[in-house]
Amino acid sequence: MSEKPPKDAPPRSIERRIKAIYESIPASERVLADRVLEYPSDVLMCSATELAELAGASKAAVTRFVKRLEYSDFREMQREIRRAQSTGDPIFLNAGRSQREGGSNALLVHLDQDMSCLRQTIEQLDQEVLIAIARRIVSARRVACLGYRNSYFFAAYMRRQIIQIRPDAMILPLPGQTLMEDLGQFGPDDLLIAVGLRRRPPELGRAMQLMQQAGVPIAYVTDRRAITSTKFAKWVVPCQVRGTSLFDSYVGVISVLNFICTRAVVLSGATGRKRLNDLEEMIELLSELDPKN
Amino acid sequence: MSEKPPKDAPPRSIERRIKAIYESIPASERVLADRVLEYPSDVLMCSATELAELAGASKAAVTRFVKRLEYSDFREMQREIRRAQSTGDPIFLNAGRSQREGGSNALLVHLDQDMSCLRQTIEQLDQEVLIAIARRIVSARRVACLGYRNSYFFAAYMRRQIIQIRPDAMILPLPGQTLMEDLGQFGPDDLLIAVGLRRRPPELGRAMQLMQQAGVPIAYVTDRRAITSTKFAKWVVPCQVRGTSLFDSYVGVISVLNFICTRAVVLSGATGRKRLNDLEEMIELLSELDPKN
DNA sequence: AACCCACTAAAACTTGTGTTTCAATTCCCG
DNA sequence: CGGGAATTGAAACACAAGTTTTAGTGGGTT
The missing domain is CATH 1.10.10.10 (Winged helix-like DNA-binding domain superfamily/Winged helix DNA-binding domain)
Structure with a gap:
């Protein structure tokens, strides 16, 4: 000893x-x-x-x-x-894991909620809509992502993935700018990706209405309770965000955005840019610059 | 055969x-x-x-x-x-599940991946660590959220939830500012929440190292493969972000952040909850938000 | 009571596992 | 440019794992 x-x-x-x-x-x-x-x-x-x-x-x-x-x-x-x-x-x-074994484990309860939130979001979506959006991301003349409050983060996330295939993708609103300065030129050949989850300020609906009148196709990522604002959108992506938790759960939202972006990248490869069109190769390529720090 | x-x-x-x-x-x-x-x-x-x-x-x-x-x-x-x-x-x-015709069930495959990503993240976390972070969010003198690239969105999301109980919470880096202008005063009584998912720029590690030397406790939300940078953190929250998809999946990250924030609000007790209620009430009152639009 | 049948576990067997060896290769450092 | 140390995976090896066989037990039936 x-x-x-x-x-x-x-x-x-x-x-x-x-x-x-x-x-x-x-x-x-x-x-x-x-x-x-x-x-x-x-x-x-x-x-x-x-x-x-x-x-x-x-x-x-x-x-x-x-x-x-x-x-x-x-x-x-x-x-x-x-x-x-x-x-x-x-x-x-x-x-x-044995589900009921957790007992007083708040974390596992949380997991259950988010799992069903994610599932309900994805299961009730139409894959064709998502693919149509992805296709439009690739083919549109210009792309802008719009979101307020919490939704702004998701719009910004979306835009960040898109710029890998479309460096011109915009994020809106920009601080200190009015929307129309950036959206004024938009027309039927462009694409507006609007993210509007609960607690939407009225600006969002107004902006979408204006864009619709200008003939701009809108992809609208929102929650299930949105009603009137969906009328302005060409594609609607309703997500389940409500759990019993204090804050809304956005796992479904982030998952859907990821899916759309992935499809867009794949499609952009297929449409003949000199990019790799093999998914595996692309993953490899993206992984090689991968600091372990 | x-x-x-x-x-x-x-x-x-x-x-x-x-x-x-x-x-x-x-x-x-x-x-x-x-x-x-x-x-x-x-x-x-x-x-x-x-x-x-x-x-x-x-x-x-x-x-x-x-x-x-x-x-x-x-x-x-x-x-x-x-x-x-x-x-x-x-x-x-x-x-x-062939309710969606078309043969390709890419969406359901995606769902599977994100479900297991979410599960693997949550199940392998230590609830006590998350609660300790939540406690610290409430009790710290000052709180700052830090993140680069993709991680910035999550740091910003986190901060946005936290300001409901701590209006002084900061998001970093701020455009056009150097980090140390904002973090220079930080010390052992404060809290730095760092989000560092794959593709971390070296700045993050440097900032964390400096903060550790200043005695600032760090809560570090990262992926499983992070190595050296975890040494600077007091609490480490490793998330599963890797699927077989092209982009990393952040469902686990957003879920964990939600959990921490929720716990922080609960812990903040009457004052925090009161504030949140006031905020909602005020918002409702001003009809600044219309959930139906 | 004698027989039969299902059941059990110890022991032999076989297959696949993890370890070790070793030659080929790469990478340094002189 | 070499020589040497380090690294690598294929193949050989030893061994433990799972399967099958077998002998033994107990319970039930005629």
Whole structure:
């Protein structure tokens, strides 16, 4: 007992162990480290062979990696982690889920709500509408994203994804500018993406009405309760935002926007720009500049 | 090989299968059934041998039990169950939801991905950490939200919710300002909420390092692969952002932020809730907002 | 009581796993 | 440009996992 072996002394989690040595390990093991950090439950559920395949490494690399983490054995590592899990380390709650087991766990209640919010949003959407919007994003002469209050963030998010294929996409309103300075020139060849979730200020409806009168097609991302303002839109994307929570849940909104943008990028590749039209390649390309800091 | 086993026909859940045959199985397999019904995750995590020991049965009993459940193999059973869990409710995956004609169910695939992304984020978080952050939001002298690129939107969203209980909450960086002009005065009594999702510019890490040196506690919302920058944070909130999609999915991030903000409001108690009510009332009164438009 | 049948688990068997070895390769550093 | 250290995955290896066989037990029936 006088000697303290470093092994059992600190009940360090794998994440901690990985981060401690991350800088000093070779590439083949680093891909494993990345995979484990991103999907920790894989270690519990998969065999070492599967883990190697998932991470894109060899079985030998897995063994070396395990040793470097100061585990004697792949299996011992699994046991170790499982112990940590059963003693309450929340990182791996994933595997032990049994819905009603949570009891007073507010987090899991929250998860349930957001899951059903997300599901209800997506299930009741028409894929063709979303694809039509994506197509329009690619083909329109100009694109602008509009949103107020909370919705502004989502409009801005949308615009940020779109500029990867259309660097001219605008975000509105701009501080200190009136809307019409930027939208004044818009016409039937353009596209307005309006995000109007609950707590819409009247400006939004007015702007949409004006744009409709100018013949501008409008894609309108909103909540289910919107009524009158949907009349101005060519495409309506109603999202479920209401939970029993204090604040509205926007998981459905962000998910839909992601979907539209993804489709738009794919479509833009297909329409013959010199961009890669292979989705996988694009993912690879986007992933290569990926700082681990 | 010419014969097609009934293997791939029904994607029934394991619980269903067990209950279907429960009455008609012998004792040694029934103890296994009981164990599995009570701790379903054992099947995923344990080996067949371990499962036998836990339930108090023999290895042979496990094999017979698995066969009786119409799985060809113990390992195949594990794979089957794992697949069902990782996508959430297996109802969505291959239940043949062809209500949307057109053959391509890209939307439902997208839903699956975002559902599991959301689940993996929430389930692997520590509720105590989130509550500690919420508490700090209420008690800190000053609060600032920091984020670059995509993360900026989430920092801004966060700040927008927080100002309902803390009107002094800041969003950073501000255009045309240097960070230190706003953060220079920060110290141990304050709180910095940093959002740093993939594609982090180096500025973020530098800012966090400086703040840590100044003794400022940092709540850091990031993705699972972040390594070095987590060293500067007092609380780390790792989110699952990676799907097989082109763009990262932020459903988990937005959900967590919502949770933290909600808890902060609840914790802020009467004053906070009062303020929120006042705000709503005032808004209603001025009819500044019309939810129906 | 004798027989039969279902059931059980120990032990042999087989397959697939994780580990180790090793030659080829890359990357430094002189 | 070399030589050497480090890194890598394919293949060989040892071993443990799951399956099958088998011998034994207990309960029920005629």
